Amino acid sequence: MPVGLVVVSHSRALADAAVELARGMLPGRELAVGVAAGDVDGGLGTDATAIADAVTAADSGDGVVVLMDLGSAVLSAETALELLDDDVRERVVLSPAPLVEGLVGAAVTAAAGADRDRVATEALRGLAPKQAHLGGPAGGS
Amino acid sequence: MPVGLVVVSHSRALADAAVELARGMLPGRELAVGVAAGDVDGGLGTDATAIADAVTAADSGDGVVVLMDLGSAVLSAETALELLDDDVRERVVLSPAPLVEGLVGAAVTAAAGADRDRVATEALRGLAPKQAHLGGPAGGS
Amino acid sequence: MSAVDAAALTAWVREFARLVHEQRDALTQLDAAIGDADHGANLDRGMTAAVAALEATPSDDPAAVLKTVATTLIKTVGGASGPLYGTFFLRAAGALDGDDGRALATAVRAGYDGVVARGKAERGDKTMLDALGPACDALDEALGSGKPLGEALGAAAEAAAAGRDATEPLVARKGRASYLGERSAGHVDPGAASSTLLVQAAATALAGEG
Amino acid sequence: MSAVDAAALTAWVREFARLVHEQRDALTQLDAAIGDADHGANLDRGMTAAVAALEATPSDDPAAVLKTVATTLIKTVGGASGPLYGTFFLRAAGALDGDDGRALATAVRAGYDGVVARGKAERGDKTMLDALGPACDALDEALGSGKPLGEALGAAAEAAAAGRDATEPLVARKGRASYLGERSAGHVDPGAASSTLLVQAAATALAGEG
Ligand SMILES: Nc1ncnc2c1ncn2[C@@H]1O[C@H](COP(=O)(O)OP(=O)(O)O)[C@@H](O)[C@H]1O
Ligand SMILES: Nc1ncnc2c1ncn2[C@@H]1O[C@H](COP(=O)(O)OP(=O)(O)O)[C@@H](O)[C@H]1O
Ligand SMILES: [Mg+2]
Ligand SMILES: [Mg+2]
Ligand SMILES: [Mg+2]
Ligand SMILES: [Mg+2]
Numbered sequence: 052m053p054v055g056l057v058v059v060s061h062s063r064a065l066a067d068a069a070v071e072l073a074r075g076m077l078p079g080r081e082l083a084v085g086v087a088a089g090d091v092d093g094g095l096g097t098d099a100t101a102i103a104d105a106v107t108a109a110d111s112g113d114g115v116v117v118l119m120d121l122g123s124a125v126l127s128a129e130t131a132l133e134l135l136d137d138d139v140r141e142r143v144v145l146s147p148a149p150l151v152e153g154l155v156g157a158a159v160t161a162a163a164g165a166d167r168d169r170v171a172t173e174a175l176r177g178l179a180p181k182q183a184h185l186g187g188p189a190g191g192s
Numbered sequence: 193m194p195v196g197l198v199v200v201s202h203s204r205a206l207a208d209a210a211v212e213l214a215r216g217m218l219p220g221r222e223l224a225v226g227v228a229a230g231d232v233d234g235g236l237g238t239d240a241t242a243i244a245d246a247v248t249a250a251d252s253g254d255g256v257v258v259l260m261d262l263g264s265a266v267l268s269a270e271t272a273l274e275l276l277d278d279d280v281r282e283r284v285v286l287s288p289a290p291l292v293e294g295l296v297g298a299a300v301t302a303a304a305g306a307d308r309d310r311v312a313t314e315a316l317r318g319l320a321p322k323q324a325h326l327g328g329p330a331g332g333s
Numbered sequence: 334m335s336a337v338d339a340a341a342l343t344a345w346v347r348e349f350a351r352l353v354h355e356q357r358d359a360l361t362q363l364d365a366a367i368g369d370a371d372h373g374a375n376l377d378r379g380m381t382a383a384v385a386a387l388e389a390t391p392s393d394d395p396a397a398v399l400k401t402v403a404t405t406l407i408k409t410v411g412g413a414s415g416p417l418y419g420t421f422f423l424r425a426a427g428a429l430d431g432d433d434g435r436a437l438a439t440a441v442r443a444g445y446d447g448v449v450a451r452g453k454a455e456r457g458d459k460t461m462l463d464a465l466g467p468a469c470d471a472l473d474e475a476l477g478s479g480k481p482l483g484e485a486l487g488a489a490a491e492a493a494a495a496g497r498d499a500t501e502p503l504v505a506r507k508g509r510a511s512y513l514g515e516r517s518a519g520h521v522d523p524g525a526a527s528s529t530l531l532v533q534a535a536a537t538a539l540a541g542e543g
Numbered sequence: 544m545s546a547v548d549a550a551a552l553t554a555w556v557r558e559f560a561r562l563v564h565e566q567r568d569a570l571t572q573l574d575a576a577i578g579d580a581d582h583g584a585n586l587d588r589g590m591t592a593a594v595a596a597l598e599a600t601p602s603d604d605p606a607a608v609l610k611t612v613a614t615t616l617i618k619t620v621g622g623a624s625g626p627l628y629g630t631f632f633l634r635a636a637g638a639l640d641g642d643d644g645r646a647l648a649t650a651v652r653a654g655y656d657g658v659v660a661r662g663k664a665e666r667g668d669k670t671m672l673d674a675l676g677p678a679c680d681a682l683d684e685a686l687g688s689g690k691p692l693g694e695a696l697g698a699a700a701e702a703a704a705a706g707r708d709a710t711e712p713l714v715a716r717k718g719r720a721s722y723l724g725e726r727s728a729g730h731v732d733p734g735a736a737s738s739t740l741l742v743q744a745a746a747t748a749l750a751g752e753g
Contacts, residue, residue, distance in 0.1 A: 062294070065209035065292065072261065075236045076722060080679045087324040095216045096411025098212050099419065100404060120213065121293050121318075122509060123413035125325050128449055130407055130416035133423060147289030147326040149204065149319055152262050159722040177262075178290055180721075184266050184663055218513060219369045224423040237621025240629065241614060263719060264623035267661055271617055271626035274633060321511075325453055 052168045053161045055109030056084045058154060059102050059128050060117040063089035069151050073158035084154075084164050085109040087131075097124045100130035106143055113143030114167035116157055116174060120150045144171045150178035194302045195311045196250030197225045199295060200243055200260040200269050204230035210292050221301045225295075226250040228272075229271035238265045243272035247284055255283035255308035257298055257315060261291045285312045293318035336432035337482075341542045342398045349534035356530060360470050363523035367510040371412055372523035379410040379418070381383035399426035399440070413452075414524055417461065420447040434482035437539070438472050438494055445469045454507040458518065459500045461524035467492035468532045483540035486532070493532040497525040546642035547692075551752045553597055559744035560590035566740060573733035577720040581622055582733035589620040589628070608637035609650070623662075623718050624734055627671065630657040644692035647749070648682050657678045664717040669710045669727065671734035677702035678742045693750035696742070701718045703742040707735040 060066040066088035074082060085105035090096025102117070109115045114181050126144050135143065144167060146153060156177035161170045201207040207229035215223060226246035231237025243258070248255045260266050269286050276284065285308060287294060299317035302311045335341070353360070353376050360373030383405040392398055399422045407419035424447030425440040445465050454460045471492035475485035498521065505517035508524075545551070563570070563586045570583030593615040600607055610631045617629035635659030636651040655675050664670045681702035685695035708731065713728035718734075 058466075060213075062213050065204055065213060068203045068206035068209055070205060072201075072236065075202070075579060076719065079540065080573070084199040090411030091409050093412075095213065096415075098411070099407040099416055100215045101408075119322065121296060121322055123416060125322055126413055126416035127407070127452060130420055130423075132578075133420070134404075134407075145326055147319070149293055151291045155262060163723075163726070178288070181260065181262055181266055182288040185286055197739065216369060217509065220365065231621030232619050233621075237625075239619075239621070240617040240626055242618075264626060267623055267626035268617070270661060271630055271633075274630070275614075275617075297512075304513075304516070 052111035052113055053064045053082070053187060054113050054167045055106070055111060056154070056161055056170075057080075057102070057105045057109050057115055057116035057117045057149070058084060058086050058088065059088075059097060059105075059117060059124045060088040060150065061095040061097055061120055061122075061124055063093060064094055065120065065150075069154050072151065073087060076155055076159055080162050082158055083109065084158065085115075097127035099127040100124070102128055103134040106131060106135060109137060110139055110142060112142075115139075116144045116146055116153050116161070116167060116170050118146050118148060118150050118157065118174065140155045142143035142167065142168050144168075146171055147179050148174035152181065193252035193254055194223070194305060195254050195308045196247070196256035197223075197295070197298055197302055197311075198243065198246045198250050198256055198258045199225060199227050199229065199291070200238060200246075200258060200265045201227075201229040201291065202236040202238055202261055202263075202265055204234060206261065206291075210295050213292065214296045217296055217300055218303050221263070221303050223299055224250065225299065226256075230294035237285065238268035240268040240275060242268055244255040247272060247276060248280060251280055251283060252306050253283075256280075257285050257287055257302070257308060259287050259289060259291050259295050259298065259315065263274060285306065287307075287312055287315045289315035290319050335439045335542050337395070337434065337539060337542045339391075339393050339395045339398050342395050343391075344382075346387060346398070346402055347384055348538040349531050350384045352530040352534055353377050353380045353527060356526070359401055360527055363521055363526055365500075366507060366520040367513055367517045368523060369412075372414060372527065373408045374381050375412045375414055375484045376418070376527050379406040379415065380454065382406075382409045388499040396426040396429045399423075399429065403517050405478065414461070414527070417448050417524070420451040421445070421465075423447065430539040434476050434485060434542075437482070438469075438476055438485075441535075442469050442474065452507060456497050457503060458506040459498055459503040459522045459525070460505075460507050461522070461528040463500045463503075463522065464493040464496040464525040464528040464532070465501060468528075469495040482542060483536070486539055490529070490536040493529040497521060497529045500525045545752050547605070547644065547749060547752045548642050549601075549608050551596050551749055552605050553601075555745050556590075556597060556608070556612055557594055558748040559741050560594045562740040562744055563590045563737060566736070570584045570733050570737055573731055573736055577727045577728040578733060579719060582624060582737065585620045585624055586628070586667060586737055587624045588714040589625065590614040592616075592619040597624055606636040606639045609628060609633075609639065611742055624671070624737070627658050627734070630661040631655070631675075631746050633657065633686065634667075634734040644686050644695060644752075648679075648686055648695075648747075649693070651682065651745075652679050658678040664718060667713065667721065668716040669713040669732045669735070670715075670717050670726045671732070673710045673713075673732065673734045674703040674706040674735040674742070675736040677706040678738075693746070696746035696749055700739070703739040707731060707739045710735045 357373035366373035403422035421444035428443030436463035574582035576679030613632035629655035642657035
């Protein structure tokens, strides 16, 4: 089973679209990506209990890499860790990678069967092609 | 007039949701963000002519910072530069920042009236709070 | 002598909910100045749900009361204050051991430490810590010098209010308001204001306990 | 002697469109193996639109013909090959100066350089450069040694096909296929295949010109 992926965002639409984009990189290949996004009413917000549920569902024993947008999404993801069973929690990585670019890198790597650390590493490298192409983080036009 | 912002994505839904998230950081403040996303049929893809139009519309003389998702979105944005008038082109920065996190940083800074270089710099810093919170780019759970 | 038991904690939660509901618009106004104008709505939604959850599943276990509040806030608040207050109540529930004032102070201190750990802010960053921190200190000090709980909580509420007021000139360094940089100065932090209500609610509801 | 004029370039574009349409499924199959299974569809959509655009606004200006193809591909292809082929035709249009074989070779070389500048790939990265590059070299060499344009384009088409075939064992280092790493080896690159059609179309349509 591939490493699980979960996208945490303030926006359900953003999370769903990011997942669709990542899936577009992998036509014909199966990839389960959990989504925990939006507040209880579907507005902008995050819900740590929903994140905990998504992580538990995404974990098949090989762990889960969680990508978050920013701000309180990070706080909610950390809070979700407190709600998880100890054995699941140990297998979860909260990734500081960029949401969209990191998700694509993680998805492609997870679909290839890589382990959790490798998937997390590729998530962090998600920006590298864009930065290399545009001439580094300091690059301009 | 604030610096213009344009979001280039393979996915219209992704771009719109990212803009909505950035606007959520700025309640009550006006912020125009141009979107050039999706292929001509609304599928996943990018269109350099649409990007050039969005940049031209977003430019009020103080320049435009363009955020892209990845891959051919970057190629299309660069191609769009070739389609622009010389004077507009000189005022455009293609940012290697992460799409979502960079857009939020750029939007908040642009709304505060900062100049183009400052907005571009803040876009590049968009990941910093998440990375600092989670313990740096190498950080895990 | 009565005790800081499940009923007392429930009364505290209800009083906090009442104050938040009453101050909802004021809290949202504060958040409109330096944030996204939702703090009052967020917390009122969360605390209304917390009171409803306690009514739906009342418990004799004081820690269970705090845990219910925690998970309800985490689920329903949506914004940064959700995981932060949620962590406060979660850690307080985990640390609660006993039903006297000391036990309450220990639990509240653990909750505060949880907010610090979660949000990675420091006092002076213009957050709820600026009200909660002084309140914990005042509570510990008053109990340590032998004051009764009611008096100690009164001192804590005063310290919280002073800490809240002191956020006004500060520049926000954490949370959404930090995006404003220098322009965040000149406004009281909404989370510091709601935290002050939390401590004031304790002073009102738990004055006669422990 | 006839010339590489607007009509000749239009014939080249039409022949390329015809070949792409004919090979549409084969191109998509190649992309299914190491990409996202859309290259044939992308390019067929783009070239069909390009031919339609040339019909809608025919021009006597050879550069205008290439420019129309460029902007149409940029607009309608959607994937990476859109800006890349778009840049090829845009830069070729900008460099076109004259209507003989040398002028064509110069324009095509400028187009190739544009693809290099745009995509920042190198030969050997398993991209369209692996077919276009050898084709440009063969064209320059043949014209340089005095061969007529028809023969020179034939040599270019052979070089493109050889370059295309040589992409099979390569590991992709640019574009979407690079995400596959080592697993991209063992398949011909779709863009190298379509570029070969572009050069073959020139050999067919422009054989008697210049
Ligand atoms: N990292 C943090 N540490 C402590 N408190 C924080 C932190 N981030 C935000 N806060 C508190 O949360 C309050 C804002 O809550 P709220 O408006 O409900 O959330 P949001 O900012 O997501 O809309 C702030 O006024 C501040 O007191
Ligand atoms: N950076 C690049 N430089 C040169 N050619 C590239 C580059 N990236 C992709 N390509 C070419 O584009 C082809 C894929 O085109 P296409 O399938 O239409 O686009 P996409 O990959 O966006 O779906 C590849 O086979 C390759 O030849
Ligand atoms: Mg708020
Ligand atoms: Mg909010
Ligand atoms: Mg493709
Ligand atoms: Mg594609």
